[in-house]
Amino acid sequence: MKLTKRLHSCVQLEKDGRVLVIDPGAFSEPDAGLGADALLVTHEHLDHFDEGRVRAALDVNPAAQLWTLHSVADRLAAAYPGRVHTVGHGDAFSAAGFDVQVYGELHAVIHPDIPRITNVGYLVDASVFHPGDALTVPESPVETLMLPVHAPWNKIAEVIDYVREVKPRQTLAIHDAGLTDLILPVYANQIGNLGGAAYERLTAGNTTEL
DSSP states (O other): OOHHHEETTTTTETTTTTTEOOOOOSSOOOTTTTTSSSOOOOOOTTTTOHHHHHHHHHHHHOOOEEEHHHHHHHHHHOOOEEEEEEEOTTTTTEEETTTEEEEBBOOOSSOSSSSBOOOOOOEEEEEEEOOSSOOOOOOOOOOOEEEEEOOTTTTHHHHHHHHHHHOEEEEEESSTTTTTTTTHHHHHHHHHHHHEEEOOOOOOEEEEEE
């Protein structure tokens, strides 16, 4: 399986000639979802879900399908009958040849005065876990953790403890659009040295084999 990092929290996975894209949001490239056979969206926030990008991907490939939670599915299901699937915690399905398990129910707390929305994470091929905007710990082992390193709802101590709790073999940084080149080495040093797992941040467009 080949993983390509796109901007911010968007990730592209390729296997056997098929493509799965997770969270093509407004902070990712305009073409982030194009060419996907399957799309997964973790929640409705614009940096994870851009309706125009998802519609473009579904329009370009009439065989492409979307798996997501109710708040996103309700906006697209009528326009793409039979191609938009609603999922929640505990579900399992096959998407473009990838086996996917769903974990998590709520977005992390941004502030007590802000109501929490639904958020799900996806474990792909019992290997790669993308948690969206939450520090969800799957019930299954994780080989590669897509790690949300910087957000209004987290601090680095929580990120480090999350890595320790999940215990992946490696972590790859996501949710990183707000970090500058000046601060990136600080995050790499602290998460890499304290998390207990190998840490890497791929720049957008770079790939790695899993």
